[in-house]
Amino acid sequence: MMGRQEAPAQLFYEFDLERHVPANHMLREIDLFLDCGGLREALRPFYSHLGRPSIDPELIIRMLVIGYVMGIRSERRLCDEVHLNLAYRWFCRLGLERKVPDHSTFSRYRHGKFRESNLLRQAFEATVERCLKEDLVSGEGFAVDASLISADANKVRSIAAEDWSPERAREVGNRAAREYLETLDDAAFGAASPVQPKFVAKSDPAAQWTRAEESRPYFAYATNYLIDTKSAVIMDVEATRAIRQAEVGASRTMLDRTEKRFGIRPDWLAADTAYGNAENLGWLVEKRSIIPFIPVIDKSERTDGTWSRSDFEWDEANDQYICPEGHALRQFRRNYSDPTRGQDAGGRKKYRALKATCQACPSKEVCCPKAEARYVTREPHEEAREFARECRKTKAYKVSRDKRKKVEMLFAHLKRILGLTRLRLRGPNGAKDEFLLAAIAQNLRKLAKLRPQNVLREATA
Structure with a gap:
């Protein structure tokens, strides 16, 4: 015989919200790690001791957490979901009868006390x-x-x-x-x-x-x-x-x-x-x-077959580069009192070889075929860049x-x-x-x- 389900006419119900939330529900686990006690203390200076009690800020935080944990992007929809879902009501401490706040409450708290107190940063930390x-x-x-x-x-x-x-x-x-x-x-x-x-x-x-x-x-x-x-x-x-x-x-x-x-x-x-x-x-x-x-962001490597900057050896003790032929490329050939002399606006230094040395060098065609002498630039923080290359x-x-x-x-x-x-x-x-x-x-x-x-x-x- 086909059965028929009818709503029982009861005046009183025994309903335990705790029992109706699955033990393995994600919000049960999250509830154990979400501590709102410190947030209340952070917001206390932004409330007056007079007037009617406001909506509990912990409720707003818990609803926002539900929205982002469960991927509910709309705050209007979030309010509807919290109203209907027993697990959401349990997580927000609303029970079965308490009213869900209006969606406009989020905006008032967001542009007001939450930003004034930097509450969301504290909640994240x-x-x-x-x-x-x-x-x-x-x-x-x-x-x-x-x-x-x-x-x-x-x-x-x-x-x-x-x-x-x-x-x-x-x-x-x-x-x-x-x-x-x-x-x-x-x-x-x-x-x-x-x-x-x-x-x-x-x-x-x-x-x-x-x-x-x-x-x-x-x-x-x-x-x-x-x-x-x-x-x-x-x-x-x-x-x-x-x-x-x-x-x-x-x-x-x-x-x-x-x-x-x-x-x-x-x-x-x-x-x-x-x-x-x-x-x-x-x-x-x-x-x-x-x-x-x-x-490392490095644009010094050449693709035309000539020597790149990496082919030159850096001599830190003498502040110079040594080319593969053993010749020195120096920034200055005499001493200057200004330590920033020879640097461009970005702090880049230029090290040059002697023109006579390059003209007589047998490797000129693979070093500087179109220039009279070779120069090599040294970027700011080059030591750190070289360390990153080695790492x-x-x-x-x-x-x-x-x-x-x-x-x-x-x-x-x-x-x-x-x-x-x-x-x-x-x-x-x-x-x-x-x-x-x-x-x-x-x-x-x-x-x-x-x-x-x-x-x-x-x-x-």
Whole structure:
């Protein structure tokens, strides 16, 4: 006989929300690692002791964590999901009857108390501290890289760069334009490069008009990750314009901030060629004593069959190069009192051979066939560049190259699993907030995966 399901007419129900959330649910694991006690203390000075109680800021943080951990990009949809999903209600401490806040609450907290107190940065650092406590960080080797995330800006509503100016930004007057004006002197945004992009988006002027490989140009920001290569824990994250100078500068900012905040300086740093300029290598080797497992940006190698700079031997004691024929190339033939004499604006030095020596040399055709005498330039921080070249020949470099792929895997996870392919928030602060929340979510998922406390509790029970 066919059965029929009917809703029982009961006046009272016994319902335990705790029992209806699976023991192996990801949010159960994350709940054990998310500590909001310190966040409350950080926000306390920004609340008045008078008036009605506000919405619990811990509830807002927990809802945001759900959104980024579960890849729910819309805050309207997030509110609906928390309202309907029992596991989400349990994680947010809402029970069955409490009301879910309106989606507009997120905006008020984001532009108000959260940014004033730098709360999201503190929440991220709290996840890093928990990773340190759980022994997921070795501090031996770090890797750094950047990935482009499309901005919430449209090419159709953009204007040409020559028509854009700070005065025009003041006329636009939206929040993103005001943030753009505030970051004009910031090394990660306005001051990153004097070169203007081809187009500027009026809705988000700080977004960079750029083009990734095999794609059409678009407006984007760059999210920069500094990770520990042991378990791919994100040690720091920084939002910048999508240009190389800003990304390289962000790597230094993150290394300094990690050392100041956690007292950790890595023995070596792995990165791709974009970080292999002379200034950055000099900073790593000479100022921070960090081994750079980074390919050197080097354009000195010749392809026409003549001798390159690497064929000349550097004689540091006498400040000269020795050519393969044994002749000296010197910067000066007499002493000068000015130590910067002979350097160009970039600090590059030029070492020349004598004209008479080169004219009589039997190897002139493979050295300088079209010039009267050979000269060789020496780049700034050449000692650090040479050290990086030697590091590339070691077995440790090959190991670091494999470990560096972990940061690229994090970017793939960020876009494919968490769904962060396009920003919802505009302006530099909006990009910072989204990247911090995404990094919090990834570190919490890492903790839940590698240190599953519920499994350990069941095993010892």
